[in-house]
Amino acid sequence: MSRQVLATLLEQARDAALEILSPTRCAGCERPGALVCERCLHELRLIDPSLSCIRCGAPFGSLVCTECTPLQEGAAPPIARAPERVLAMAEFAEPLARMIRAYKDAGERRLAPLFSEMLLDTAEHAEAVAPERYGGILSDADAVSFVPATASAFRRRGFDHMELPAHHLCELAGKPLLDALAKHGASDQRALGREGRRREALGAYEVVADVAGMRVLLIDDVVTTGATVAAAADALIGAGARHVDALSLARVVGGS
Structure with missing residues (x-):
């Protein structure tokens, strides 16, 4: 028996033992049996790409978007002109919100391939229907790139949460992965309001790869503002990228 076969058998035995000791539970609802159950998949609040805001990905923003367009004096200014288009799969609501938290904060890395399939399906569906x-x-x-985590988030989690889905998405779509961005700063934006997020994002990214003349698809888990x-x-456009679009799993609606 080769070492590779033996290693595979040992890994399978380990996984089987872990499954007996701690059965897989749904990341969306905690029901035992599957990593994500069919019920939770059906409960996702999917965003219609023919009706969403092409600028920020919010649902039903195709005419006047209340998420990225200021409606009154003193309201937050619109987001920057880049990316050209933003596409989000679903609203950031349960059970998707719990699934994302299970991946990012609880280290359930088995969700990465599923998230990649979701991103691929979202993009292909949008191209077909809109x-x-x-x-x-x-x-x-x-090429496909991803919004990187801060150094402190990487140390806390032990992995960059969007690198794994980006890697799997590139394998599925036959696209090269471009690890093009480094993020400066250490704050957790989930604790910030709308204006705080805008200020924190300014100048936070450095381009560390050659992107000149490229069309780049940038992926992230959640778009809030x-x-x-x-x-x-x-940052990518400033470094010479010809066109940048963004694709995310979720879009926060009505976030502060």
Whole structure:
């Protein structure tokens, strides 16, 4: 028996033992049996790409978006002009919110391939049903990049939460992965309000790869105000990228 076969058998035995001791539970509802159950998949609040805001990904923002357009004096200014388009799969609500937290904060890395499949399906669906709005968002991209975590978040979690989904997405879509961005600063933006997120995002990203002339698809897990993907995309464009779109799992609606 080769060492590789033996290692595979030992890994399978370990996984089987762990499954007996601690059975897999749904990341969305804690029911035993599957990593994500069918019920939770059906409960996702999917965003219609033919009706969403092409600028920030919010649902039903195709005409006048209340998320990224100021409606009254003193309201927050619109997000930066980059990226060109933002596409989000679903609203940031349960059970998706719990799934994302289980991945990022509880270290359930088995969700990474599923998230990649969700991102791929979202992009392909948008290209098919709304080609005039999202045509080529994935198929025409020269490379896929991702919004990186801060150094402190990396140390706390032990991994960069968007690198794994980006890697799997590139394998599925046949696109090269471009680890193009480094993030400065250490704050957790989940504790910040709308204006705090905008200020924190300014100048937070450094481009560390050659992106000149490229069409880049930038992925992130959650778009709250759009400030993060806008700042990351602006950095890419400033470094010579020809076009940047953004794709996310979730869009916060009505967030502060």
